[in-house]
Amino acid sequence: MQKFDAIVIGSGQGGNPLAKKMAEKGWKTALVEQRYLGGTCINDGCTPTKAMIACAKVAHTVFHSKLWGVHSHGLMVDLPFIVARKNNIVEQFREGTAKGLHADGVSVFMGTAAFTGNKTIKVTGHKGEENILTADHIFINTGTTPHIPPIEGLADVPWLTSTTILDEIVIPKSLIILGGSYIALEMGQLYKRLGSAVTIVETSTQLVSKEDPDVAAVIRKMLESEDLLIYTGTQAERVTKNGKNIQVDIVTGTSRETLTATHILVATGRSPQTAALQLQHTNILTDEKGYIQTNERLETTEPGVYAIGDVKGGPAFTHISYNDHLIIYKNLFENANLSVKTRQVPYCMFTDPQLGRIGITEKEAAKEGIPVKVACLSMDKVARAIETGQTRGFMKALVHEHTDQVLGAAVIGPEGGEIMSLLQMAMLGGITAKQLREMVFAHPLYAESLNNLFMTLEK
Structure with missing residues (x-):
């Protein structure tokens, strides 16, 4: 068993700076990462999507350049190049994360963390090797993963998520997107501008259901002006494979229709990554969806164990995860007595x-x-x-x-x-x-x- 002062589970945008700062303060600190250093933001979210959205905006500008009196002669989208550019940026950020952790003396364990007690975890590496770690302070930063709804037949077709679609090197001829919130709309506009025929299916009566109706209406009008086909107040009842195509049976009120596309993207929200943690071996409580419960200082129901970032629910934004680490750090080392209750929660949807x-x-x-x-x-x-x-x-x-x-x-x-x-x-x-x-x-x-x-x- 290896004894540490602090263990951070998950290399996200809150976990990494917290681990580095604790190590700088002299705490013997371990960080456990199951997949890639940098978490969702660097590997699957903000960094890769905004890199590709930038390419799509260039394509859109070139395609419509005559509106500015500039006449282009043909347009060819090189998706393998776009994906490679995205991957190079991700690798650059990921390598920077690794160098920063190493420079500050953080012990990094690549593998899956599971609690064996309130302050003890077992890390199972990718080759089956095991390490037992213990610490008085543990910080859970395991984030979320795409939620896959229980739609009949969905499991039998090759669906995509906001993670897997980013590595496609052939532009989908047609794309059905289940979901009508921030991720769905960013992805929808992105792939429409690259050349896909995009259809969005949203269960709520408006897009981005948390926003005011006038905001949602303008966003819908903006996307429809780019020829995205949008259904709201619509349920996807069944998904089937039909040759090379995918069919989705939808219901809007009393109207039924069947949509057909070459690809389907599931963007219906996200679920917390807590199952593998085996929290039943601890006093840490979760809600009915699996999100870890914390107080306003981000401490769980087990003293000394904290949750930061998306895994605790609430605003699921990278900048909130980063702010979580500041609250915890200043409370632990500066007696700041900070709370999540009074902080501002800005956000941006990166449509164009x-x-x-x-x-x-x-x-x-x-x-x-x-x-x-x-x-x-x-x-x-x-x-x-x-x-x-x-x-x-x-x-x-x-x-x-x-x-x-x-x-x-x-x-x-x-x-x-x-x-x-x-x-x-x-x-x-x-x-x-x-x-x-x-x-x-x-x-x-x-x-x-x-x-x-x-x-x-x-x-």
């Missing part, structure tokens, strides 16, 4: 244009009885957007009627995430809507449109 979101939605404000004014500005009224020929989308901000504080914002537009981040900082700094309306921004930035956004409250 982007959706940047921060704070409460109109739906939430109405539900909680918060008096708000809504500032709204269409992107076709933004000078920079007109000049660049990117006028799809709009900006919306919720302002408290009495305090003039910004409570939330949604920005659908070019660099929507960057504009949202400005509003996020305003919210954190207590800058009022009036101050933003009168603030001096460099002309003609997208940021300057915040003047006009908040001027709409005067009308």
Whole structure:
């Protein structure tokens, strides 16, 4: 048995910096990773998808270049090159992670971790070798994996996930996507721009069901303008193989239809990776879906054992996982007494244009009885957007009627995430809507449109 001060299970964007910082503080630290260093973000999520989305945007711009008075002669998408470029970037990030952990003296074990007691784990390596590790502090960062719904016949067809589709080197001729949230929409637009005929099937009555209806409507219109076929309020009842094609029987209200495509992508959410941990040997509790339960300081029901990142449920974003590690680190080493309750939760969907979101939605404000004014500005009224020929989308901000504080914002537009981040900082700094309306921004930035956004409250 090897004794450590701390064990981190999972090499994600919260686990890695936490392990490094604890090692720097002199703690004997072990990190266990089942698959690849870097976690979902580097290997399957943010890094590879945004690398490929960038290529798809170039293809889209070239294809429509005549709109800017530039006439291209033919377009050929080299998917093997795009995938290789993506893989090179992933390898670069993965190698950087490994070097950083090694430099800080973290002991890395490649294998599957399973608890044998509250503070003891067995690591089974890829060749069957076993190591028994124990520590007073254990941090679970095992993340999530694509959720595969129990649809009749799905198991009998070669379905793809947001992980496996990234290694396809032949562009799907046609692609059915089950799901209508962030991953599904990013993947849908990506492969449509590379040349696939894309159909999206979503069970909720709107896309991105957590967003306000006006936000969802604009996103749908934007995707349909690129010829994606979208079904909402629709159930996939059965999946069958028909020669080289896949058929999906769908139901929308009382209407039935059969969709046919060469490929099917399952993007119906994610499930926590907790089964292999064998938590039944511990006092660590999970919810009915398997997410690890924590308090507001991220400690589980077993003192000294913490959960960070997606495995604990809640906002499933890389930046939240990173912030988790800061909360834990500062509480352990700086007596900071930080909590997850008061932190901001920004996020961005990397469709083109982007959706940047921060704070409460109109739906939430109405539900909680918060008096708000809504500032709204269409992107076709933004000078920079007109000049660049990117006028799809709009900006919306919720302002408290009495305090003039910004409570939330949604920005659908070019660099929507960057504009949202400005509003996020305003919210954190207590800058009022009036101050933003009168603030001096460099002309003609997208940021300057915040003047006009908040001027709409005067009308």
